[in-house]
Amino acid sequence: MSVRAVTHLNFRGDAREALTFYQSVFGGDVALVTYRDAGNVQDPSAAEQVMWGQVSADSGLCVMAYDVPAHLPWSQGENAFFVSVRGETAEEITAYWKKLSEDATVVQPLEAARWAPLYGMLRDRFGVTWVLDVVSGYDAP
Numbered sequence: 001m002s003v004r005a006v007t008h009l010n011f012r013g014d015a016r017e018a019l020t021f022y023q024s025v026f027g028g029d030v031a032l033v034t035y036r037d038a039g040n041v042q043d044p045s046a047a048e049q050v051m052w053g054q055v056s057a058d059s060g061l062c063v064m065a066y067d068v069p070a071h072l073p074w075s076q077g078e079n080a081f082f083v084s085v086r087g088e089t090a091e092e093i094t095a096y097w098k099k100l101s102e103d104a105t106v107v108q109p110l111e112a113a114r115w116a117p118l119y120g121m122l123r124d125r126f127g128v129t130w131v132l133d134v135v136s137g138y139d140a141p
């Protein structure tokens with residue numbers, strides 16, 4: 001088993017531009033999934049915004065990003081990032097989830113999603129937002 005923590009940046013409509021910029025700085029590949037691609041369009045005007053994006057460089061640098069939907073609070077600099085923990089198995093991610101979720105606020109229950117075999121989001125008792133998921137086919141090579 002292996003797990004890695006990845007910085008997950010939050011934007012309001014600028015995720016694609018930011019990831020393209022970070023790729024120009026660090027190199028590597030950009031992978032993007034829009035809300036339309038994932039079948040998760042709640043606001044038609046945001047269908048082409050980034051639901052999941054990643055720059056993965058040969059150097060080992062990896063940064064993820066998404067466009068926070070309009071119905072969720074977002075203020076640049078206040079909730080600018082998540083800590084994303086990506087694992088290879090449901091058992092591994094579920095074990096981390098159980099421990100992190102003590103005295104936490106669950107934002108999205110840990111369950112299967114169209115874009116990942118297992119996905120969940122919570123805000124721990126220290127105010128840090130964690131996204132946990134089992135690596136899916138959307139990952140860049």
